[in-house]
Amino acid sequence: xxxxxxxxxxxxxxxxxxxxxxxxxxxxxxxxxxxxxxxxxxxxxxxxxxxxxxxxxxxxxxxxxxxxxxxxxxxxxxxxxxxxxxxxxxxxxxxxxxxxxxxxxxxxxxxxxxxxxxxxxxxxxxxxxxxxxxxxxxxxxxxxxxxxxxxxxxxxxxxxxxxxxxxxxxxxxxxxxxxxxxxxxxxxxxxxxxxxxxxxxxxxxxxxxxxxxxxxxxxxxxxxxxxxxxxxxxxxxxxxxxxxxxxxxxxxxxxxxxxxxxxxxxxxxxxxxxxxxxxxxxxxxxxxxxxxxxxxxxxxxxxxxxxxxxxxxxxxxxxxxxxxxxxxxxxxxxxxxxxxxxxxxxxxxxxxxxxxxxxxxxxxxxxxxxxxxxxxxxxxxxxxxxxxxxxxxxxxxxxxxxxxxxx
Amino acid sequence: xxxxxxxxxxxxxxxxxxxxxxxxxxxxxxxxxxxxxxxxxxxxxxxxxxxxx
Numbered sequence: 001x002x003x004x005x006x007x008x009x010x011x012x013x014x015x016x017x018x019x020x021x022x023x024x025x026x027x028x029x030x031x032x033x034x035x036x037x038x039x040x041x042x043x044x045x046x047x048x049x050x051x052x053x054x055x056x057x058x059x060x061x062x063x064x065x066x067x068x069x070x071x072x073x074x075x076x077x078x079x080x081x082x083x084x085x086x087x088x089x090x091x092x093x094x095x096x097x098x099x100x101x102x103x104x105x106x107x108x109x110x111x112x113x114x115x116x117x118x119x120x121x122x123x124x125x126x127x128x129x130x131x132x133x134x135x136x137x138x139x140x141x142x143x144x145x146x147x148x149x150x151x152x153x154x155x156x157x158x159x160x161x162x163x164x165x166x167x168x169x170x171x172x173x174x175x176x177x178x179x180x181x182x183x184x185x186x187x188x189x190x191x192x193x194x195x196x197x198x199x200x201x202x203x204x205x206x207x208x209x210x211x212x213x214x215x216x217x218x219x220x221x222x223x224x225x226x227x228x229x230x231x232x233x234x235x236x237x238x239x240x241x242x243x244x245x246x247x248x249x250x251x252x253x254x255x256x257x258x259x260x261x262x263x264x265x266x267x268x269x270x271x272x273x274x275x276x277x278x279x280x281x282x283x284x285x286x287x288x289x290x291x292x293x294x295x296x297x298x299x300x301x302x303x304x305x306x307x308x309x310x311x312x313x314x315x316x317x318x319x320x321x322x323x324x325x326x327x328x329x330x331x332x333x334x335x336x337x338x339x340x341x342x343x344x345x346x347x348x349x350x351x352x353x354x355x356x357x358x359x360x361x362x363x364x365x366x367x368x369x370x371x372x373x374x375x376x377x378x379x380x381x382x383x384x385x386x387x388x389x390x391x392x393x394x395x396x397x398x399x400x401x402x403x404x405x406x407x
Numbered sequence: 408x409x410x411x412x413x414x415x416x417x418x419x420x421x422x423x424x425x426x427x428x429x430x431x432x433x434x435x436x437x438x439x440x441x442x443x444x445x446x447x448x449x450x451x452x453x454x455x456x457x458x459x460x
Contacts, residue, residue, distance in 0.1 A: 103415070141416050142416045142417070142418075142448055146415040146416045146417070146449065199448070202448070357428065
């Protein structure tokens with residue numbers, strides 16, 4: 001495995017081949033926790049790994065250098081998948097100071113007993129000279145925690161970007177040009193949708209700041225390192241942060257006796273127009289992670305739920321709760337579903353669509369017990385209307401409802 | 408009118424802009440925000456804001 005980024009800068013992380021549930025995120029391709037060692041007159045470790053892999057990390061460092069020569073441990077992000085191994089790492093590196101920003105120091109002290117750690121607090125613009133190379137810090141609040149930070153090495157045009165530009169992707173390869181680009185971009189998109197989407201405004205502002213940096217390599221904390229396709233990932237982040245929709249209609253639903261299912265298929269048939277990607281997603285045959293990823297660049301979403309006990313189907317409720325937290329903006333939404341003696345399902349969907357401040361062009365479409373031919377005709381018509389909207393939104397770069405993230 | 412900064416995430420509440428996405432009109436001073444108003448970026452309450460220096 002080629003672990004070398006630049007001369008004397010090496011990857012020392014862990015490849016997690018078997019993880020499939022990363023705090024609820026469906027990591028179908030596993031994950032990596034990337035840590036990097038910058039060897040110089042003074043050696044620095046950039047980030048750590050999950051707690052169970054701390055000894056492996058220390059072993060990788062020891063294979064390259066004497067542990068006593070590590071003078072700095074930079075913590076760009078306090079979340080346990082990177083900082084969980086820090087107590088073990090700090091105990092094993094006798095001469096290392098923990099370098100992080102003020103908020104990170106607080107967050108670390110709330111996770112671990114940090115009383116014995118030598119701390120060096122840095123802020124945006126601060127630098128540490130290692131000898132031939134310099135570490136330069138840039139705080140990146142809410143991308144994706146308050147204490148998050150980038151570390152840049154100007155002499156190497158190398159950006160350690162923490163979770164930004166990351167992907168959950170276990171592979172023996174370390175670089176973007178060693179794996180299929182489609183796979184990396186798919187995983188980068190899943191990652192953005194499920195981790196970064198709520199902070200599009202902060203991402204847009206951050207992209208403006210990093211535009212001033214001369215970047216020849218981006219080393220994120222998860223997945224492969226960007227060295228060949230940097231413009232591709234930067235453009236993708238810009239498009240996602242700008243909420244630029246594709247001409248894409250999703251029909252997402254859960255159903256008890258297939259009444260809502262019949263409505264969903266009629267909407268799909270109506271939305272299946274030239275130049276429009278229409279997708280049917282049965283919630284219990286998909287996952288939160290996949291659904292959020294499809295919503296990221298969709299223009300319009302038809303969301304259906306049967307009525308169960310006067311309310312939502314429970315998994316439909318889970319999807320809507322998850323989506324609302326991810327704050328996808330600029331969509332057109334439409335609620336539909338069936339009911340028996342009481343209403344409840346489609347109305348509850350509609351409340352979520354409105355709470356997300358999407359454009360909701362019409363009232364929920366409901367069917368009692370079974371959708372009649374008239375209701376199914378109406379479903380097809382709504383599908384056609386959503387396809388038309390999606391096409392317009394993609395062509396005019398318009399968005400529905402709440403306006404998108406302007407930095 | 409004074410601006411206030413969200414301690415956890417750095418969002419700045421600017422009374423001249425308000426928070427129209429969440430029903431707060433432009434021109435609303437920080438002190439007049441409803442008690443249940445939260446940071447539109449990270450969701451913490453008013454008590455975690457401090458005066459911008």
